[in-house]
Amino acid sequence: MRVLVIGHATANQLSDSILNVLGAATKLNTKVDVLIIGKADITEIASLACIAKIIHLSDVSGEQMQSAFLAKSLAQIVKSYTHVLTAADSAGKDLLPRIAGILELSQISEVIGIISPNMFKRPMYAGNVVAEVESFEDIKLLTIRTTSFAKYTETGSGASIEEKSGLVEINPTTSFISQDIIHSDTIDLAHAKIVVTGGRSLGSKENFDDLIHTLALKLGAAVGASRAAVEAGYAPNDCQVGQTGKVVAPTLYLAIGISGAVQHIAGMKDSKTVVAINLDPNAQIFEYSDYGLVADLFDTIPQLINALS
Amino acid sequence: MKILVCAKRVVDPNVKVRVKTDHSDVDIEHSKMSLNPFDENAIEEAVKMKEAGKASEIVAVSIGSLKCEDTLRTALARGCDRAILVEAAENYEPINIAKILKAIYLKEQPNLIMLGKQAIDDDANQVTQMLAGMLDLPQATFASKIEIADNALVIRREIDGGTETIKVNLPAVVSADLYLNEPRFIKLPQLMQAKKKPIEKIAVAELGLELSRRSRLIKVYDGEVKKQCKQLASIDELINVIKAGQEA
Structure with missing residues (x-):
C-alpha cells in the first residue's frame, strides 16, 4: 500500500x-x-x-x-x-x-x-x-x-x-485573471469553532449585518447563512451552509431564524452542540438541535448581544 | 457556437428519499423524478447565450433508460434545439458517464460542453472534470458568471472564501453553480413545441466503450441524526447554554 x-x-x-x-x-x-x-x-x-x-x-x-x-x-x-x-x-x-x-x-x-x-x-x-x-x-x-x-x-x-520544479506545463488555453477573497479578515467558516447562521427571517441585509455579524463578533464566531438568505442577498454565496454550500461541524452552532430545510441540515448536522432560535415552534430545525428557544429573534438577539458585551 | 448540455434524470429535490428495508439501496421506484437542478442552470445559461445571438445550436444529452425522454423533453422546453438519449440499462458511475460523453463530444464536435456542477442524487461532482481531463480541454468548474470573449469565455468561479476569474479558450468544459442564473419557468407553448423537437436515440453498446463497474454499493443507511431538543424558557437559559458551548 x-x-x-x-x-x-x-x-x-x-x-x-x-x-x-x-x-x-x-x-x-x-x-x-x-x-x-x-x-x-x-x-x-x-x-x-x-x-x-x-x-x-x-x-x-x-x-x-x-x-x-x-x-x-x-x-x-x-x-x-x-x-x-x-x-x-x-x-x-x-x-x-x-x-x-x-x-x-x-x-x-x-x-x-x-x-x-x-x-x-x-x-x-x-x-x-x-x-x-x-x-x-x-x-x-x-x-x-x-x-x-x-x-x-x-x-x-x-x-x-x-x-520539484519545472514539473507543471502551463499552456495558453487557460489563464488566471484574478481572485477575490471576501472574508480574509474574518473567521474561516469551514474551520470555525463557533458558527452563527442567519436565515431569511432576518428580513434584510442591514438586519443580517446588525444582528448576525455583531453576535458573531461577540462570540468570536464565523458567519453562516441559509441558502434562502444568500438568495435574498443578505450574505455572500461563500457564507452558505448546506448541501450546495459549505459543510461545517463546529463545537457550537447557532441557527437563527433558520427553518431547517433538508439541504441546510446536510451542511451542519455534524455540529457538536446546536442551538436554534425560531419564532415557529414547529420549525424543523428544532429536530436537529440540542437546545431550542421559541422567540422572536429581533427581541432575543439584541438582548443576547448586550448580555455578551 | 454549438453547445452540448447534459441533462440527468434525478429524484426530485423536494422528495425525501427512503432507504430500502434490506439496506441494499434507496427506494426511488415510485418517486417523482426531475431534471437535475444544477443542469437546469447549465441549460439556462446556454439558452441565454443563444438568445444573445452567441450560440447557434444547443444539443441536450441524457444517459439512462427510456424514461430519460421526459427529462430531455424538459430540456427541449427550456430552449434546447434537439436531444440525444444514450439508452443504457445501468446506472453508470461518473467515470463511465464521462466516457460516454466523450464519445458524444467526438460525434457532435460542440464548442462548449455545459453541465451542472453535481447531481443531487450521488452528489459526486466529478463528470465535468473527468471529461475535461479525458479530452485535454480547459475546464471551469462552479461557474457563477460567464462572459463570452473572442473564441473564449471569461468565467467567474465560486471557490472557498470567494471567487476566482479565469479565461478559457474554446472548446471548453464548464460546470454550473447554483448562482450562475435563475432558470425560467416553462410555459405551456414551450412544452408543446418541445414535443415536436427531435430526440435521437443511441444504444450505449453502439458506442463500443469499455464500461465495467469500478465499485459496488455495499449498503446504505439513513444519514439523518435527529436530536432530542431541550426547549429553553428564557434568554438567561440561552446565554448559559451558549457560554457552556463556547467553553467546550
Whole structure:
C-alpha cells in the first residue's frame, strides 16, 4: 500500500485542512507521502510522524495554479500509489476528478469514513443517506470531507523533502485573471469553532449585518447563512451552509431564524452542540438541535448581544 | 457556437428519499423524478447565450433508460434545439458517464460542453472534470458568471472564501453553480413545441466503450441524526447554554 496526500497552498500558506486529510490517511495504517502544490512554509508539516516524504512544487503559485496544468503531471505521480487523498474543498474537487479522467479511474467523493483499504463511507442525497462503497480500482482516488476526520498532529522524526520544479506545463488555453477573497479578515467558516447562521427571517441585509455579524463578533464566531438568505442577498454565496454550500461541524452552532430545510441540515448536522432560535415552534430545525428557544429573534438577539458585551 | 448540455434524470429535490428495508439501496421506484437542478442552470445559461445571438445550436444529452425522454423533453422546453438519449440499462458511475460523453463530444464536435456542477442524487461532482481531463480541454468548474470573449469565455468561479476569474479558450468544459442564473419557468407553448423537437436515440453498446463497474454499493443507511431538543424558557437559559458551548 502506498498512500499520497495532496494539499494546496494559498497565499503562501498551507491550509489546516491537510491535517484532517492526514487524519483520514492514517486510518490506512501506513506512512504517507504528501504532495504540496504552491509556495508555503513546510517546516511544521515536515515534522509530522506519519509522513515519509514531502514532494513540494514550490515554483508554482498555489492559488493561481489551474487543474488543467497540474493534472497531467500529477497523474504520472499518482500512478505509483494505491491511495490518493485530498480535501473535498474547491481546489480538491476541481483537481482530483481531472486526474481521474486522465487515468480513466473512478473516484469516491466526500469520504466520511474509511472502513478498510477498499471500503469507504460517503454521503448521498444531501446527506440524507450514507452509503458504504467498495472500490475495485488499483488506485483509489478519494476526496475527504475534512469535518469527518480529526486533525493529525503527532510529531516524529521528520519527513524527507523533495523540491520539484519545472514539473507543471502551463499552456495558453487557460489563464488566471484574478481572485477575490471576501472574508480574509474574518473567521474561516469551514474551520470555525463557533458558527452563527442567519436565515431569511432576518428580513434584510442591514438586519443580517446588525444582528448576525455583531453576535458573531461577540462570540468570536464565523458567519453562516441559509441558502434562502444568500438568495435574498443578505450574505455572500461563500457564507452558505448546506448541501450546495459549505459543510461545517463546529463545537457550537447557532441557527437563527433558520427553518431547517433538508439541504441546510446536510451542511451542519455534524455540529457538536446546536442551538436554534425560531419564532415557529414547529420549525424543523428544532429536530436537529440540542437546545431550542421559541422567540422572536429581533427581541432575543439584541438582548443576547448586550448580555455578551 | 454549438453547445452540448447534459441533462440527468434525478429524484426530485423536494422528495425525501427512503432507504430500502434490506439496506441494499434507496427506494426511488415510485418517486417523482426531475431534471437535475444544477443542469437546469447549465441549460439556462446556454439558452441565454443563444438568445444573445452567441450560440447557434444547443444539443441536450441524457444517459439512462427510456424514461430519460421526459427529462430531455424538459430540456427541449427550456430552449434546447434537439436531444440525444444514450439508452443504457445501468446506472453508470461518473467515470463511465464521462466516457460516454466523450464519445458524444467526438460525434457532435460542440464548442462548449455545459453541465451542472453535481447531481443531487450521488452528489459526486466529478463528470465535468473527468471529461475535461479525458479530452485535454480547459475546464471551469462552479461557474457563477460567464462572459463570452473572442473564441473564449471569461468565467467567474465560486471557490472557498470567494471567487476566482479565469479565461478559457474554446472548446471548453464548464460546470454550473447554483448562482450562475435563475432558470425560467416553462410555459405551456414551450412544452408543446418541445414535443415536436427531435430526440435521437443511441444504444450505449453502439458506442463500443469499455464500461465495467469500478465499485459496488455495499449498503446504505439513513444519514439523518435527529436530536432530542431541550426547549429553553428564557434568554438567561440561552446565554448559559451558549457560554457552556463556547467553553467546550
